[in-house]
Every structure is written in C-alpha cells, then in structure tokens.
Amino acid sequence: MTTDTDAAGTNRAATDSTGSKGTGAAVRETRRTTVTNGPGRPGRPRLTRRGIAGAAAGLAGIVLLVLLPLLNLSLPGVLPGPTYTPGSLQLLAMCMLMAAAALTYHLLLGVAGLLSFGHALYFGAGVYGLAIILQNLDIPLLPAMGLTLLIVIVLAHVVGSISLRVSGIPFAMVTLAFAQAGSVIVGRNPDGRTGGDEGLTLRTDNLPDILVGVANTRNLYWLALAVLVAVFIIVTWVQSSRAGHVAAAVRENELRVRVLGLQPYLVKLLIFVVSAILVSIIGMVFLLLQSGAVPRAMSADLTITLLVMVVLGGVGSRWGAVIGGVFYTILDQRLTTLANSDAIAALPDILRVPLSEPLFILGTLFILVVLFLPGGLTGTAQRLAQRRNRSRGTGAGDSAGNDSTGGHAAGGQSTAAARDILEESA
Amino acid sequence: MTAAAQTRPILTVQGLNAHIAGQQVVEDVSFTVPATGITALLGRNGVGKTSTIKAIIGLIERTGAVELDGERIEKEPTFKIIRSGVGYVPEDREVFSKLTVAENLRLAERDAAPRRQLVEELFPDLLARSGQMAGTLSGGQQQMVSLARALLNTNKILLVDEPTKGLAPKIVAEVAETLAEAAKTVPILLVEQNLHVVRQLAGGAVVVSGGRVVHTGNALEFLDDAELTQQLLGVSTEPAAGKTAAKGAAL
C-alpha cells in the first residue's frame, strides 16, 4: 500500500487521522501494543505527527461544516442556493443523514461481510416508530426516541438471530423477506396508524420549538451533522474493538475463527444489532428533517440505495461510505432536477426517456462502477494516487495514506487486524 | 526410471504457486513427470499435494509455468486443460451423487469414441449398477466410477489423488491393480498415503513439504531410506512403528 516497510502501521495512523479523536484511537493504541509485533514502531514519531495533522484537518472540516449555515457560499450546480438558505441546508442535512446511514451499512458489509437486504427495516422502524409514538402518546421527544429504540433493539435481536442462521446469499434473501414484511405492514395501514401509501405527517405538539419549521432548518442541519460525526466515531470504535476485529476475521475465514473457539454467530449478531440501532436513530432524525414518514423509508429500495452508496464509495472504507452517501444524494437530487428541465424535454424520445429517469442513470452508473472501478471512488482515487506516486519515485507514500484514501486504508487495517486475531489466538 | 528420464517429460511444473482464500498452499513447486510409468507425489498430510494437483489443472488460482507434452497450459481454463488430454481422479472421488452411474460416466465422455468396452471389462460391477444413483454406492464402487470417468478417454496423463483413501484392504488391492494396468498405456501422477501401494506401483517420487518440493528421485530408493522417509513423511516404513510415528507427526 505504501512504499515504506511499515505499511500496517502507516495505515493505522492514516485511519487514526480520519476523524476519530479520543476513544477509537486510544483503543487501537492499546491493541497495537498488545497485538502487533514490530512493524509499527520505527515509524512511530512520524505517525504521531501525521496523526495530529490529520486530526487537525478533520477538525477544520467539521468547523467549516458547522459554520456553513452562517455563511453565504454558493455552489452552483451542486446546491440549489446559497448555503444559508433552508433549501440548501435541507439537502446538505439529507446528505449527512444518508452518509451516516451508509456508514451503518458499511458496518454490516464492509466490516462483517454481511450482505443484508433488510437494513431499511430498522431505518423505517426508527422513522415510523417515532412518528407513531409521537402521534399517539403525549410524551416528549427524548422519551419517545428511547421507546422507539427499545422496540428496534428487540426487533433487531429477533430478526438478526434468525437471519444469521444462514450466511452469504441466503442471508441476503432472508433479510429481504423480513424487511418486506415491515414494508407490507406500513403499506397495509393497520388501524390507520401508518397512513398507508400517503405516509404520516409529523405531529409537532410535543417537539421542542427549535426543531420545528422551515426557519429552524439549520438546527436540524446541525443535528444531522452531529449524528454523522457521532456515527462515524462509533463505527470507527466498533471496527477497532475486539468485536470488530473478530468480525473482520470471520469475514476472512469463518471456519478458522470457529476452530479457534471464538463465536462468529454472536459477534455477527452484535454488529448486526449495533448497525440496526444506529440506523434507527438516523431514521428518527430523518423523520424530524422531513417532517413526516413516507413508505419509502421502509422499502427495499432504501436498502438498495444504501448498498449502492457503499459500493460507489468503496466497500470496506468508512470514508467511502460517507463520500458515496453524499455523492449519491446530491446526484439523485441533481438528476431529478435535470429530468424535469426543458433541455431534456426537447430531446428525441430515445434520449429523453432514459435521461428523464434518475434511477436509470444511477443504476447504469452503479453497474459501470462495479464492472470497471473495483474499490469504488475511494479505491480508484487511491490507485490513481499510487500510480502518480510511483511515477514520481520514492517517499511519496504520504499523500496516498491521507484524506480520502485513509478510509480505504481502514479496509486494509481491519484485514491486518483479522490476521492479528487469527495469529494471536493460534 | 533411466529410460523414462531420457525421453521428454510429459508434464513439467516450474515455480508453481497457489493460494486459497489468501493463504499460500503451494509454494514455488517444480518437478517433472516422465512420459511412462507412475510417479508418486508424496508428503505429510496438508502439505499441499492435493492443492498442487488442483493448481495444475486450474481448479485453484495459480501462477508459474505448467507444460503438458510441450504445450504451456497454465493460462488455460480447467475444461480446456482436461480436454487437451488430462484424466483427473479427485480426492474423495467426487462422483455426482444425484446422477446415476451411467450418467456419471456419460458426462465424462469427451472422445469421439470413448472406451466404454474397456471400462466395462475393468469394472463389471458398474455395468450392473448403471441405473443406480451414484450417491448410494459404496466408497469402493464410487472410486471405480471416478477411475472409470478418467479411463473412458484417451489421456496424455492421469492425475490420481488418493485413490485408496478410506477403502477396505481388498478394494485397495483392486484399485492398485487397475492403476498398474492403466499405467501400461498412460503415465500417472499419483498422490498416495498408502506406502505399500506406492512401493508396488511407483517408479519416481516427488516429495513435498511445507508447500515445497524437498526431494525427487526413485520411489523405492526413497522408501528404503528409513531416515529420510521418517524425516520427510513423518512415518517409518517399518509397519510396526508406523502408527506411533504418524501420530507424533500430526502433533
């Protein structure tokens, strides 16, 4: 991955720098001293320096994002208006939530190697659970969220423990079936609770005022940003915890992990449940942002969207999931605008019909990425950077390890961690 | 052996490497198989003998050079390698259990004129059971099906992987006899744990350890060298001590 010899150590440093401050880094630090033997040490001073630089860059990025609603920046072609306008903030907040949701999917697919087609069930449970509770019970927001969370935890345990009896492709089918049951409930509208195809409008009586109304979009934006940062930190932490390492080891070689006396089933269930809990919280914030619940929140389409985001960004990479989520959300929004534009309407049918369907373009793009860009956007960026470095000669590994590609290194890191587990226990 | 060494080898393996799920199972293996007789591929359990065979015919990812009768085959897909004249008798027989014996054999026919008659003569038992599902056969009978699949066609070489594994002594003798008969017309690369069978059949020997070739030479000379056999195979050739030594090796 890098030109120097301490590749494993460098990658870890790169991931450290990518935004996790404190917990994740600390945990990994202890792990490294106990587990890895040798390679990291010579590069230690440089690692720290780069770690600080990376953390500083991450912090600066977050500060910029926090300040965004107070600034008057325009990104024509990407945002519908200047950054302080509710329309732009709404879109940006949506990007944050989708990026966070993609991160939780990364936990399943990238870390534990679980191809789930039922992730929307928990997102939807968050959306609909909170909407229905707020509708029917007179309790404040936080207790309502706690109650929703409780339901999701039970649901995730039940579905997870059944689905994980099979693995691989059958697991994908089974999770899809369970999610479909959820989607059907929403569509059936039992006792008029879910609103059927129309969905539910958020009842705002018991919500804090600062989260209600178009004027307060920026508060919701900040909330979404906070959720994204929190999810990123938690995902990083889970990934670098012992459970994360065992999960990665299971992904590489389940049989061996089982032979070693570890419990792949329980670890996978843990990852499954954590991922479900996180995405349900994202769903609750999504409800607040959208001021309503729509059936799409519980549909297989949503799971597929998350899958597409993760693959577009690059499987196994945290930053890939974030970038994929943001990229997809903006592209989807832009393509929808484009589809309704006069320029498209004027085209002959053979061009107009496909171009006026955003999902056609996104689906095709997705196929092309899978066929021709293994590793997605981050993987490709990394490869390009590497090629450039190689042509420039030695000592250039630094830039490849940093920023956008740091997340991809996370894949490498968990692979290395997986080996650690296998070797350590051997 | 000396006569065989003078002619061109039928199979040349040069620097073969293979991986399964990221783990190297064959490491820089090189050897040749002469154009006549039986060559034994020996080694302890799990040193990569089966993987070597699979890598030769491309059933697992591999790099290196493999030459069959002067043609390079390491880039070819499995089915083309087989069609160019390789008979493969896999470890554990791998008959199609839900197909009948007749179907198993018919599936294996690739020559325009498969040698059905030969197979019927060698394995009269199979003819009688042609309508039976292969999954319901005994281990020995399944091994007959597996051998018959390879013998139906004209081959340049047979790759035979542990044909006597788990079989009763009487069947082992039958299998050995069949192989000896087949070896009159086609060279065989044989993986075999039963050293009596190896003594009985093999001319040359290639010994693998830790995924590498550690010894090549005459099979009998190798097996007569008790110290070397003990060191490389972990078994003594003296039957009495054989069991305990094998156990020690496994630990």
Added chain:
Amino acid sequence: MSTVVLLLFTGLGLGALYFLVAAGLSLIYGLMGVLNFAHGAFLTLGAFTGWEIARRTGSDNWGTFLLSLLVGAAAGAAFAAFTEFVLIRRLYQRHIEQVLITVGLSLAAVALFDGIWGTDPVFIQGPAWFKETTEILGARVPNDRFVCIIAAVLVLLALVFFLKNTRYGMIIRAGVENRSMVTALGIDVRKAFTLVFTIGGAAAGLGGVLASHYFGYVSPMLGGSLLIFAFIVTVIGGLGSLTGAAIAAVAVAVLQQFANFYLGGTGDFVVVLALALVLLFRPSGLLGRTS
C-alpha cells in the same frame, strides 16, 4: 366449502406464478451461486411485451394470447441471456459483485420501464373466457386461474424432461451438485450458465404475461413484488431444487391466500413466519442440500 375451493384455486394460480419466477432463480442460484435481483425485471419486460402484442393485435382472442405468451417468454429469455453474457460472465465466481450487478440492472431496468410505459398500471384484457368462471364443488373459480396453473405445470414438466433427458440437463444437474468437478471433466460449464439464465428468463417472461392476466394489469413494479415472494419460495424449497421450488411455491401461495381470508389479511406475515420457521428448523430448506 366453496370458499375453501375458491381460495385453493386462487392460491394455486398464484403459486403457479411464484413457481415460474422461482424455477429460474433456483436453478441460477444452484448452478452459479448468483442471486438474481434482475429476475423481476425479466418478468416485467415479458408482461409489457405481452401487453404490447395484445394492444396491437386486438386482445380478445386466443391467438393473440398465445402469441403474447410466446413473445413475452422470448423477451424475458433474450433479456436474461444478455444479462448473463454481457454482465454476469465478466464477474465469474465473484458472487457479491454479481449480485450487485443484478441490483443495478434491476434499478435501471425498472426506471426505464417507468420512462417507456409510465408508472401507473396499464390494464389488460385477455380472451373473454378468462373472466368467466367455472363451477367446481360449488365454487365459482375464475378461469384465468386454470390458465396459470396449466401453464406452470407444463413448464415444470418440460423442465424436468429437459433436466433428465438431455446432455445439457445432465450438465446442469451435475453442476448444481459440484460445479468444479464438471469443469474437471472437460466440460465448458459457462454454456450451461447462459442456458439456465435463458431458460429462467423465458419462464419469468411467460410468468409476466400470465401475471398480467391474473392481476388484470401491468406495472413496472409487477416483477419486484413477485420477486420477493419468489425469493422466499426458493429459500423454503431449498436453493437449487426445482421440485422444492414447485412444492414451496404452492405451499406459500395457498398459505398466503388462506391467511389473508381467515386471519384478517395477514397472508404476507404468515409467509415470512413460515420462512422463519423453516430457517430455524431446516436452514437448507425443504429439499435443499444438507450441508
């Protein structure tokens, strides 16, 4: 009694549709390990081409109906063969990527159908006989149910005959059991891949035309909604088993109909519950390989 009979035939008709989708899914998965999310799109394309035939040649006669079945099956087969040959083959043995490709294809295809035929359902009429009923044990069963059942039975028989009595059928059966050994006998198993995709696509296309008559309309979502139940059917039946798919298709559909009627519209949950029970007690499905 008449209600039971009516539910039974309605269930069998629906089961016939599930089978037509699940047969291909199960064979494709069994032979190639590919979970084909685009299978619903094959069905929808079959349904729309069948509808186009009916629209252009006047819907109310048997000739048109038979022609639409033929063209629908051909369209499904062509789409499926294209999918295997152009997209799936490049990713040989990389199962996750293969699933992803079919997911992308399904997204793109459904969007394209939206663009061409609109998102609203288009209604379809078959021969007048379809809407008439036949009395069986006091129940007035709509005739289109019988058409679905007969078609599915014929497809099942044809598939069984093909698998049992042809060389390619033998290769497919052997490949479902142990694909690498088939190649190790010198057989180019990729031809069998294209073939199962084509057969699966044809069955799905046929199923699409029949589904449009069973439900009375075609919409771009038609395939997707049947596909999910077909997935359940293939898991319950045992992946790779054609007979398992047939039995599970009937069981699932009939169960669904009865639960919908007697348990207040809970058919879909009962089906998912059945899936959960099968997974708990027999993870490899009713007729799946026990591993």
